[in-house]
Amino acid sequence: MSWTEVADGVFARRYDELDLTTGLVLGQDRCLVIDTRGDVDQGAEFAAAVRELTELPWSVVYTHAHFDHAFGTTPFLPCDIWAHPGCLRALLKNGETDKQKWAAHYREEGKPEIAEAIERTGLMPPDRLVPDRAELDLGGRTVALVHPGPAHTDHDLVVHVPDAKVVFAGDVVEHGPHGFTAYSFGPDDQLDAWARAMEALLALEPRIVVPGHGDQVDEAFVRTHRDGLLRLHELKTARASLEDALRDSPYPEDVTRAALGFS
Template sequence: MPVRHDQLTQIDSGTYAFMHLPGGWGQTNTGLVVGNDASMVIDTVWDRPRAQANIEAWSSVSDAPITEAVNTHSDGDHWWGNNTLPESARITTSATALIAMKEDTPPGAVGAFAAIGRLARPIPGPAGYLGGYMHQVTGGADLPRRLPRLPDHTFADTEDIEVGGRVARLRNFGPAHTPGDLIVHVHDAGVVFTGDLLFIGATPVIWHGPLENWISAIDHLLQLDAGTYVPGHGPTCGRAEIQLLRDYWVWLSQAGRAQHSAGVTPLAAARTLVRTPEFAPFAQWGSPERIVLNLSTLYRLFEGAEPAPPTFARRAKAFADAGRLQRDMLS
């Protein structure tokens, strides 16, 4: 079993994860791979004090300089802390993720919108639902004002990174959760850093699709020779937890399609589905109201729309529905 030091988890003598549990919005896990004379960081976080705490955690376990870093995908909570990395470190991501990073809403705008959301929470109706939920998503994080440092190296499908005599295999499975979702497989440690292809104990979110790509990625993870998986959110896990995530997506795809065919809206479908016996295995996951975010994306795909990142209007509508469903579930 890994040795735990508060949020710092040692997986083997040279592989670590910095966990932020239970794994809700913005509670991102990061990783460190230490070689003989160099080290590699997997993901950074969007809260500036916590990003600095990550760097200090890495320094506490290794004096090998950070020469490589990987951003697993384009969500800000996995790369907006890049400015804390050494300037000399190369940052790698998939080519599709880099495009999405440049096109996504910048951190300053997200922070401003969350601040407005905090004030809008008491307003009745959709504005209050949206405002309250958006404030919850950022969780009071101290976001950077400007777009942080972007990755300076990309790849298409697979790439090996050598760091201090150790090799990590990067594989891109996107588009799925986002336009580009990669994993980092450290073979000699038997560990896989999965980014947001895995949410463990927390309800996953699909914004882009297609879902079939995500399920294929899960199937690949289940076939790997690995003993420990570090998800983007939630605790480290093995194959049983990964299989449960797969079960969620298969169930929601089938149940959601039936609701869509019946002409039921995503919000109404979510209200129905969370009350079914089939939802019980997933009911204790964090943020169960995210089911409506997932249905909003799946409905688009059911209707033949091309997989695509959410527009501001689409994300706002989904967040308003999630806020309303959350209040319904708590009442």
């Protein structure tokens, strides 16, 4: 794990566990923490790491409701927590079930300490909701929270730091070995809508895009995978056979199967 200053006063912190990337934006009066990791212990480590850089009061934003991005918040309290309304709905509906699922997953992986930490974790629903767009004044720096449309979830938020030309994309953008991984996709994903969300991100004209997983990327990377999503959408719409899809997809077999719903 390490901090990378991607622009003046704008930091990304990348973790070995799930190759997760979190963020921090500093203003003169406040700072903004982007995602909080996956359990109370991981959140405590991240909060301590933030305090190595700044003593400014903080706000938290969830890019989306998945456990690895939004379950580590209790060590940051008290704070305001920003998210899309759909994130609140997802946490209230699925949060406790997700805790059980991921605790079981880590026990099966032979990581009982993470499983136990997840079980001890209290979920913190957001209290500042952003249906479309909101601007946060951090003191000498304004940060925009933008819902680009449905993408990885129906409630993604990206964090735009205009003066630094940086966008924290959450899982709207991932930087796996092939851009996406098989875990990027769910059964209800609308691939064309996800491509449009990437287009909305590109309209912010970022110089640097920080994905929810992996190292920072540029606009060209986002364009490539916007086009890849559109190609997957074409194959899905055409009801391509698995053989044809694997031949024509720009992605490897595991990603193509997951994106197109082949078991």
